[in-house]
Amino acid sequence: MEQDSSQSSESTNKDNEAPTQGEEIAPSAAPRRGPQVQLAPEMLDQAGEGLSVLVAGELAMHDPVMGVAVDQVEVEVPIQNLEAAALVLRDNMKLRFNYFRCLATVDYQEYLELVYLLYSTEYGYQIMFKSRVPYTEGGSSTATVPSLRKIWPAADWHERESHDLFGVFFSGHPNMEPLLLYDEFEGFPGLKSFPFNEYEDW
Amino acid sequence: MEPDANLVEMMVNMGPQHPSTHGVFRMVLKVDGERIVDVEPHIGYLHRGSEKLSESETYSQVVTLFDRLDYVSNLNNELVFCMAVEKLMSIDVPERAQYMRIILCELNRIASHLLFYGTYGLDAGAITPIMYSFRERERIQNLFESVTGARMMHNFIRIGGLKEEVPVDFTRRVKDLIGQLSTAIDECDTLLSQNEIFLSRTKGVGVISAQAALEIGMTGPPLRASGVVEDVRATDPYQLYDRFDFGIPVGTNGDAWDRYYVPLEEMRQSILIIEQALEQVEAGPVVAQLRRITRPPKGVVFAHAENPRGDLGVYLVSDGTDKPYRVKVRPPSFCNLQALKPLLSNAYLADAVIILGSLDIILGEVDR
Amino acid sequence: MSIVEFGILNLWVSGLLLVLSVVVLSLIYLERKVLGRLQMRIGPMRVGPYGTLQTIADAIKLITKEDIQPEWADKRVYWVAPVLVFIPSFMVWVAIPFSSRIVVQDLDLGLFYVMAFLVLSIVGLVMAGWGSANKYAVIGGLRAAGQLVSYEIPVIMVVAGIAILTQSLSLSYIVEQQQPVPFIVVLPLGLFLFFIAGLAELGRTPFDIYEAESEVVGGPFVEYSGAHWAVFFLAEYVSTFAIAALTSLLFLGGWGWSSPIQEWVGNPIGAEAIAFGEMFIKTYLVVVVIFWVRGTFPRFRIDQLMALGWKVMVPLSFVFVLLVAFATFYGWPWWVLSAINVVVLITLGWYYHKMMHRDDAPVSVVLHSAREVRDARQS
Numbered sequence: 003m004e005q006d007s008s009q010s011s012e013s014t015n016k017d018n019e020a021p022t023q024g025e026e027i028a029p030s031a032a033p034r035r036g037p038q039v040q041l042a043p044e045m046l047d048q049a050g051e052g053l054s055v056l057v058a059g060e061l062a063m064h065d066p067v068m069g070v071a072v073d074q075v076e077v078e079v080p081i082q083n084l085e086a087a088a089l090v091l092r093d094n095m096k097l098r099f100n101y102f103r104c105l106a107t108v109d110y111q112e113y114l115e116l117v118y119l120l121y122s123t124e125y126g127y128q129i130m131f132k133s134r135v136p137y138t139e140g141g142s143s144t145a146t147v148p149s150l151r152k153i154w155p156a157a158d159w160h161e162r163e164s165h166d167l168f169g170v171f172f173s174g175h176p177n178m179e180p181l182l183l184y185d186e187f188e189g190f191p192g193l194k195s196f197p198f199n200e201y202e203d204w
Numbered sequence: 205m206e207p208d209a210n211l212v213e214m215m216v217n218m219g220p221q222h223p224s225t226h227g228v229f230r231m232v233l234k235v236d237g238e239r240i241v242d243v244e245p246h247i248g249y250l251h252r253g254s255e256k257l258s259e260s261e262t263y264s265q266v267v268t269l270f271d272r273l274d275y276v277s278n279l280n281n282e283l284v285f286c287m288a289v290e291k292l293m294s295i296d297v298p299e300r301a302q303y304m305r306i307i308l309c310e311l312n313r314i315a316s317h318l319l320f321y322g323t324y325g326l327d328a329g330a331i332t333p334i335m336y337s338f339r340e341r342e343r344i345q346n347l348f349e350s351v352t353g354a355r356m357m358h359n360f361i362r363i364g365g366l367k368e369e370v371p372v373d374f375t376r377r378v379k380d381l382i383g384q385l386s387t388a389i390d391e392c393d394t395l396l397s398q399n400e401i402f403l404s405r406t407k408g409v410g411v412i413s414a415q416a417a418l419e420i421g422m423t424g425p426p427l428r429a430s431g432v433v434e435d436v437r438a439t440d441p442y443q444l445y446d447r448f449d450f451g452i453p454v455g456t457n458g459d460a461w462d463r464y465y466v467p468l469e470e471m472r473q474s475i476l477i478i479e480q481a482l483e484q485v486e487a488g489p490v491v492a493q494l495r496r497i498t499r500p501p502k503g504v505v506f507a508h509a510e511n512p513r514g515d516l517g518v519y520l521v522s523d524g525t526d527k528p529y530r531v532k533v534r535p536p537s538f539c540n541l542q543a544l545k546p547l548l549s550n551a552y553l554a555d556a557v558i559i560l561g562s563l564d565i566i567l568g569e570v571d572r
Numbered sequence: 573m574s575i576v577e578f579g580i581l582n583l584w585v586s587g588l589l590l591v592l593s594v595v596v597l598s599l600i601y602l603e604r605k606v607l608g609r610l611q612m613r614i615g616p617m618r619v620g621p622y623g624t625l626q627t628i629a630d631a632i633k634l635i636t637k638e639d640i641q642p643e644w645a646d647k648r649v650y651w652v653a654p655v656l657v658f659i660p661s662f663m664v665w666v667a668i669p670f671s672s673r674i675v676v677q678d679l680d681l682g683l684f685y686v687m688a689f690l691v692l693s694i695v696g697l698v699m700a701g702w703g704s705a706n707k708y709a710v711i712g713g714l715r716a717a718g719q720l721v722s723y724e725i726p727v728i729m730v731v732a733g734i735a736i737l738t739q740s741l742s743l744s745y746i747v748e749q750q751q752p753v754p755f756i757v758v759l760p761l762g763l764f765l766f767f768i769a770g771l772a773e774l775g776r777t778p779f780d781i782y783e784a785e786s787e788v789v790g791g792p793f794v795e796y797s798g799a800h801w802a803v804f805f806l807a808e809y810v811s812t813f814a815i816a817a818l819t820s821l822l823f824l825g826g827w828g829w830s831s832p833i834q835e836w837v838g839n840p841i842g843a844e845a846i847a848f849g850e851m852f853i854k855t856y857l858v859v860v861v862i863f864w865v866r867g868t869f870p871r872f873r874i875d876q877l878m879a880l881g882w883k884v885m886v887p888l889s890f891v892f893v894l895l896v897a898f899a900t901f902y903g904w905p906w907w908v909l910s911a912i913n914v915v916v917l918i919t920l921g922w923y924y925h926k927m928m929h930r931d932d933a934p935v936s937v938v939l940h941s942a943r944e945v946r947d948a949r950q951s
Contacts, residue, residue, distance in 0.1 A: 039524030042503020043294050072291055072505045102421050103508075106519040106532035117519060119506060119534065123418060123434060126949045130506065156421025159542050167256075182248035182571060191256055216707050224786035238711075238874050327786050329777065329871025335611035397935075400928050401778050402870045429937075438942040439949050446946060451939035465937045473939075553711070554873045557786050 044070040053127050060094050061087050071130055078132040085148045091120060091131060092153055098124045099131075102154035105161060107168045109194045113137065114145060114168060118157075135170060149175035167192030212236050216553070220249050224327050224557045227567030231544070231560075235553055243548045243556070245541065250571035258531040263289055263363060263498040266528060271357040273533060274569040277316040279308045279348075280511045282361040285531075287442060288507035288518040289363045292500040295492050301365035302443045303485035307378060308351070308360070310474040310481075314385060315344040316512035317467040318392075320564045324464055325396055327561035328405050333396050340388045347377055363498050365491030375482060382475045389471050397465060406461035410547045410559035413458060420546065421539040424514020425470065426563055429455035429462035436510035443509075447484065450476045460555075463562040467512070499526050513537050513564055533572060537565040584676045588665055596809040597627045602856070603863045610867035634805075637798035642705055645795065649703030654796065654803040656696030660689045661811040668817050669744050671827045671847035682743040686818065687731055690773065693807065694720040697782065700792035700804075712791020715874055716775065716782035722881035723772035723779075729889035730766045733759070733896040734822055747826030754825035758906045759896070761913040763823045765889050770815040772881070774808065776862060778869040781877055812862060813855065820854035827851045884920075891916070 046054065054075045058068050064083035069076035079087040091099040099120040106117040118131040135145040149172035150157045161172045162181040169190035172178065180187065189196055219230035228249035234242040254273060258266045270281040283305055290297060318341045322334030345355045351370050352358035360367045371377075396402055412422070417430040427434055435452045437445040453469035455462030502524040508517035514536030521530040540563045547559050601616070601624060608615030616623030641650065667682040669675035679685050694717060701713015735741055737759075738749040756763050772779040783791040793804050820826060827847035834843035872880070899909045
């Protein structure tokens with residue numbers, strides 16, 4: 003039993019090192035009786051597949067990479083096309099993603115991923131609109147991203163939160179002051195590299 | 205320095221200790237006499253880093269963190285996280301468990317709305333409504349106590365179903381309870397809704413159009429009060445919500461009164477849902493057969509549900525281990541609170557309380 | 573004034589202070605019990621039988637509490653404000669009779685004296701607001717100034733109307749004048765105006781704007797604690813009791829209704845006791861009505877309060893005075909005056925109701941069927 007748990011924690015560490023999305027864990031590294039890491043199921047329904055094709059077509063100019071997250075469509079665009087692609091998603095008459103649900107920032111340790119969860123009240127579409135931001139200073143902080151606050155005003159506080167916790171700097175955002183943390187706080191606690199358990203100065 | 209004789213504006217720092225900011229919320233108001241010129245909301249006093257904490261807890265432990273987000277509708281929160289994990293693992297939750305989840309969540313929705321009703325009365329200066337609503341809330345919490353063992357922070361909805369079977373007299377007690385609740389809700393309605401002073405305080409105050417509400421990202425009852433028919437239970441049904449007939453109350457004016465009345469009407473609809481669920485539910489297991497340690501497959505998933513305060517979403521990244529790689533909560537109160545700034549511009553100082561109260565924020569969820 | 577007279581007066585005043593303190597304690601107990609009943613509670617029950625000693629315990633707690641003074645406060649203004657609020661509300665009681673003999677000084681100008689002193693507490697409130705060096709307190713103090721000045725006018729106009737009708741400012745004479753028919757029947761409009769404006773003068777719900785708990789957190793009193801806050805509290809309840817007593821003196825016939833019984837008893841002490849008992853019960857009933865209002869209504873907003881004051885109460889009170897003046901000048905019988913009053917009141921209520929319910933739909937929230945929404949979304 004002991005052996006088993008140590009093996010699983012070993013595999014945890016391994017995953018954390020390179021948890022790149024959609025990449026298989028090398029089977030050779032798998033422990034003898036350790037858990038097999040499987041991939042999430044793809045259960046896109048017909049409407050979702052339709053949306054996937056539609057978005058791929060409409061965003062063709064902006065190099066989209068389509069994907070599936072269980073039952074939702076993912077679309078990833080390069081960071082330089084983010085703003086233009088967002089405008090298309092909002093204004094295209096076939097898509098009309100008029101509702102900004104959330105901005106999730108995920109630290110994949112090699113890069114940050116910004117996930118804009120969008121929703122179209124008109125058609126009922128939901129989409130995960132993603133973009134990767136590279137780290138700048140050796141994984142410590144501040145990548146620059148265009149602010150989507152002008153496109154979806156709802157993004158205001160979400161972007162501030164992302165800046166607060168992950169150090170993503172949104173250019174064009176008028177107020178990048180800390181939102182959740184206090185003003186004197188140093189570091190970006192959302193990042194995996196933040197010394198979470200050792201942090202004592204509170 | 206010479207004082208500026210033309211200075212007419214005054215900064216009023218409302219909160220974090222203030223009786224009607226509903227928690228540790230602070231807003232810096234710039235007032236000109238009784239008029240609000242500008243407002244700067246400050247949040248984060250209750251930031252506990254729940255999302256970050258989740259990364260060092262196992263999946264079943266994260267459920268307890270979700271209890272503490274929106275601490276007046278705990279079961280609804282638990283449900284969303286469990287739904288996300290279940291979706292990722294493709295677990296078929298037994299039907300009985302799903303019905304029980306719906307019954308409990310709708311009861312929790314009523315409890316949460318009753319709290320809103322009472323505190324909104326207090327905000328408006330009426331001290332009696334909260335006593336009436338808390339009497340009913342107490343009954344719901346007593347039921348929860350006998351079912352889950354706790355009055356708050358239940359940790360009852362688990363991944364794959366429920367913690368355990370409900371007590372034998374559950375059905376009878378719920379039936380009694382909803383009988384009492386439906387009369388009590390009418391009582392609450394007559395107590396405050398049509399009061400002339402209350403009408404004059406809330407009608408036409410803090411109006412926001414449907415378009416503006418969508419743009420600013422409002423959700424839940426405040427969004428519906430502006431006339432947008434948007435309820436996750438109907439537009440993107442989860443669990444077994446597609447089996448029920450119920451109404452979605454939608455306002456027409458988008459003012460504070462509509463935002464007050466939509467939850468009140470929602471309570472009645474919740475009772476309808478509970479009645480139907482009690483009729484349909486059958487005996488059976490309440491938890492799916494699962495391995496003891498939850499290890500979802502590697503991938504990302506988004507699940508959301510209609511909470512009392514709106515559309516609560518969970519964006520979950522799993523790396524295949526027994527701990528989530530990243531949990532991102534989409535908090536409805538946070539989104540609703542963003543609307544405070546446009547709503548408060550040029551309002552009266554006294555309306556700040558009325559408008560903030562009508563957004564029904566819970567700071568545990570805003571700050572996470 | 574001889575030494576003896578001065579001594580007796582002193583005795584009266586200290587006795588009055590004692591009596592008023594007891595009255596305030598009883599009022600607080602009554603308020604908590606009445607509010608508790610309105611809210612399906614039982615109110616205080618633990619300290620003493622039926623919680624009767626609760627208010628005494630609270631008073632002891634308040635007195636022994638630390639008196640905190642804000643560092644930035646304007647010290648002299650800050651300390652003197654509670655006294656300036658309390659003294660006028662206490663002085664009022666010098667002239668309020670509880671029967672024809674139970675009174676400190678039955679002044680000929682009693683009504684004038686009472687009105688003059690009721691206004692004064694506003695100075696203390698504004699000073700408290702300013703002296704506390706707190707923005708909530710400043711807002712509260714300014715609100716108090718606006719509110720009290722506005723509602724002073726209707727109160728004074730109603731009192732002037734009564735003075736015109738009775739040709740006197742002596743409170744006991746006014747009570748005697750109500751012997752056949754009390755003024756609640758003759759001047760219901762006057763009672764209506766006096767009671768509402770009186771509530772506003774007291775700053776009680778629905779007019780508790782300057783101390784609004786949920787907005788300015790107690791207004792001018794926000795920085796006070798301990799004994800100084802207790803003095804404000806005392807003043808508030810003494811004033812409440814004064815307005816209630818005035819209402820029963822001016823409109824409910826004071827101690828006059830029981831005069832047959834008083835005559836039947838014959839014994840002067842017994843008659844006085846019965847008169848006092850009647851007045852006492854009436855005053856407490858009015859107080860209960862004030863508490864009842866507190867348990868029922870939300871609070872007005874400042875602009876609505878001002879609009880009500882200047883657009884409704886003030887014009888109506890002028891109409892009232894004119895009405896009474898005409899009636900007195902032409903010697904109309906009392907029932908004509910009463911009928912006109914009732915007509916004005918009913919018209920007012922009807923008009924207000926119509927104004928409030930201008931929207932055609934009483935409930936602006938409509939139900940959409942979830943099934944239809946679901947089906948529409950799926951297709």
